[in-house]
Amino acid sequence: MKAIQKIRDEHRSISAVLHGLKQLARDAQDPKVKPDFAVFRAMIHYIDEFPEKLHHPTEDNYLFPPIANRVPAAQKLIDSLRAEHKEGAKLIRELERALVLFEDSGAGAARKFVEAVDAYADFHWRHMRKEEQEILPLAEKHFSAKDWDMLNEAFDVNRDPIAGIREKDFSALFTRIVSLAPEPIGLGSRWKKAGA
Numbered sequence: 324m325k326a327i328q329k330i331r332d333e334h335r336s337i338s339a340v341l342h343g344l345k346q347l348a349r350d351a352q353d354p355k356v357k358p359d360f361a362v363f364r365a366m367i368h369y370i371d372e373f374p375e376k377l378h379h380p381t382e383d384n385y386l387f388p389p390i391a392n393r394v395p396a397a398q399k400l401i402d403s404l405r406a407e408h409k410e411g412a413k414l415i416r417e418l419e420r421a422l423v424l425f426e427d428s429g430a431g432a433a434r435k436f437v438e439a440v441d442a443y444a445d446f447h448w449r450h451m452r453k454e455e456q457e458i459l460p461l462a463e464k465h466f467s468a469k470d471w472d473m474l475n476e477a478f479d480v481n482r483d484p485i486a487g488i489r490e491k492d493f494s495a496l497f498t499r500i501v502s503l504a505p506e507p508i509g510l511g512s513r514w515k516k517a518g519a
């Protein structure tokens with residue numbers, strides 16, 4: 324069941340970036356700190372595009388439909404997860420707006436930015452938890468061999484040169500985040516503090 328592992332791994336990557344984003348948004352509340360906005364932009368780009376382009380379409384097209392067919396009682400849960408995929412895209416736009424405001428207007432907008440980050444992170448964690456605790460066990464119980472084949476194939480990005488390139492792009496972006504983000508989130512230098 325490599326597909327289930329792959330879904331869990333992707334949730335871990337998204338979670339890692341969300342954790343980093345939350346911590347750095349908090350660090351940036353200190354008016355003496357000079358944040359590197361490129362790190363915030365790269366992180367938001369990742370949590371926007373990776374689920375949108377790769378992760379959610381796989382769930383929508385290959386994970387949810389077989390469960391809906393075999394477990395009609397799960398339809399409501401699946402509808403709510405699909406709705407959250409759309410809702411997430413909207414929340415990200417708010418997060419981007421809050422970042423632009425923070426970058427343009429400084430400390431006054433820092434609070435609003437951290438609130439938008441927390442709201443998005445809580446929303447996305449709730450969503451991933453629901454999938455891991457309620458949906459993946461249903462797949463493990465009810466998927467047929469053919470369902471697994473189709474889901475595994477969807478993840479076998481090497482068969483699809485376009486998706487393959489996309490996946491490589493995202494791991495390159497993840498690496499960039501790690502190298503840009505200041506320690507202990509990543510490997511970059513700590514953000515400078517005015518007067519320090």
Ligand SMILES: [Fe+2]
Pocket residue numbers: 379382404408450454
């Ligand atoms: Fe999802």
Ligand SMILES: [Fe+2]
Pocket residue numbers: 330334378382451454
């Ligand atoms: Fe997911």
